[in-house]
Amino acid sequence: MEATEAKRDLREEIAALDREVVELRREANYWKALHGRAVERQQALRERVEALEAKIRECEGREKESASLIEALKAKVKQLARMLFARKSEKQKPKQDPDGSETESGGGKKRKRRGKKNGDDGHGRRNWDELPTVEVIHDLPEGERCCTDCGAPFVELSWTEDSQEIDIRIIVVRILHKRKMYKRTCTCPDQRGLVAAPPPPKLIPKGLFTIGFWVYVILQKFLLQRPLARVRQELVLYGLIHSEDGSPGLSLGTLTGGLKRIAELVQPLYVMILAQTREAHHWHMDETRWMVFVELEGKTGHRWWLWVVVTQQTVCYLVDPSRSSKVPRALLAGAQGILNVDRYSAYKSFALENKDIQLAFCWAHVRRDFDGAATKHERLKGWAEGWVGRIGLAYKLNAERLEVRGDPEAFACRDRVLREAMGNLKEEAERELAEPGLHEEQKKVLTSLMNHWKGLTVFLDNPDVPMDNNLAERLLRNPVVGRKNYYGSGSEWSGHLAASLFSILATLQRNGINPRHYLEVYFEACAANGGKPPENIDAYQPWNLSQDVREAIERKAQHTEVPP
Secondary structure, X not given: OHHHHHHHXXXXXXXXXXXXXXXXXXXXXHHHHHHHHHHHHHHHHHHHHHHHHHHHHHHHHHHHHHHHHHHHHHHHHHHHHHHHHOXXXXXXXXXXXXXXXXXXXXXXXEEOOOOOOOOOOOOOOOOOOOOOOOOOOOOOOHHHOEOOOOOOEOOOOOOOOOOOOOOOOOOOOOOOOOOOEEEOOOOOOOOOOEEEOOOOXXXXXXXXXXXXXXHHHHHHHHHOOOOHHHHHHHHHHOOOEOOOOOOEOOOHHHHHHHHHHHHHHHHHHHHHHHXXXXXXXXXEEEEEXXXXXXXXXXOXXXXXXXXXXXXXXXXXXXXXOOOOOHHHHHHHXXXXXEEEOOOOHHHHHXXXXXXXXXXXXXXXXXXXXXXXXXXXXXXXXXXXXXXXHHHHHHHHHHHHHHHOOOOHHHHHHHHHHHHHHHHHHHHHHHHHHOOOOOOHHHHHHHHHHHHOHHHHOHHHHOOOOOOOOHHHHHHHHHHHHHHHHHOEEOOHHHHHHHHHHHHHHHHHHXXXXXXXXXXXXXXHHHHHOOOOOOOOHHHHOOOOOXXXXXXXXXHHHHOOOOOO
16 A cells, blocks of 8 residues: 555656656746847847947048048139139249348348339439431410510520420321333334333232231231231221221231231241251240131040240240140150150150150249148148248259359359259158158159159259249240130131241240341342242341341331331
């Protein structure tokens, strides 16, 4: 009995233990499931946190990028505003010292203020005796030539009280050529019965207008850069009208037709300038846009390019639809020497093809880089001003070196000082480029400086080579005025005529020759040759005028008719 009860109790205990095991297993599975879900949630949260952190980093990067972009846009706005509204010259206002004298912005010598100084005697009025003079006699009214008290007459003296005025008189006149006629009194066979004096030579055969007229039009259009329509309007104001109805007596077609004929006459002079330019060994070269309103196959738009090449004796302009290296290549192929240019890639490409050409880069452009960096980024102003001062010192030391070229010992001494300053300038650029955290604009400007260093130091070994290309830039200014006034050229032939006459007039001025007198003498020779260029074209080289041509120009300067 007891054994049976013991077995029953044991079975019940085992059953209870089984139930407890089942319960524990159920609870274990339950907590295991909860743990699994917790791990999943934790993983999801971890992934979400990582995603949020990535998004935060992305936002921070975008914020930095936006700040950089905003700064770049602000810099661009400053640059464009400066291009639009700032002064067009690089000249800086000199700093005034307490003693009243002025110091150059580059740190050069003090210079006196321009104009008459207080206490100076001055130079008096200029003498104008070389001008043609018209005497006008002024007399007392008849009733005032006697004493108002007793009526005794005045005695006229042999001298006068003189004063002068400078007047300008532009008139349009009609020259009526009357050729005398003669009748033969003999009965010789094969002879004309009537004989007339020969007609005067004309620049344009059967043309109506004189040499003086065409010289005036050329100077107004291609030297003073006035639109042809405005020149015509001025001539109308001075009286060139139809007397019957008062309408303008001169059409633009007449002017353009005459200029087209004149283009053939001046072409030999232009070819002569081109040839002399090629023979040089030192050039300045630059280019600017020039509109030519013609349609060319393969070219979009009307933007052409006006190139200028300057030598010691010539100024040569070229109009070309391309801004590529083919233009300097065509002009200077096979030449040897030094070419002053800016950093435009076409010149670099040309120099790579022609190893006999050495490029001398422009320090004025480098200075503009630093000046532009200061304009775009206010916090770089002090840094940029320091570099502008260093460049100004280099200009000053080079000028001082050139002042003593006739003294070899002094020249060598100043040359050493200049080279030492240039070496210090290069070392400073290299040191700054090696600094960590350099501003992107600083890095850009200094990298450009070092990349062009070889071309920027050509002037050290070649004292005749200037430090900049300002000469070529200045000689583009006058045509640019024309571009603003009359937009450019309306046809291809007129574009090449503009380049020809720009070249001739600028070359004459470079050689100290009065363009009006020269053109009158040259066109008179063309007229004497039947409206064709003279045979002795070499006599008219502006850099090597023949004695006859020089004397003819001097006579033009001495003899000027005064209109009545």
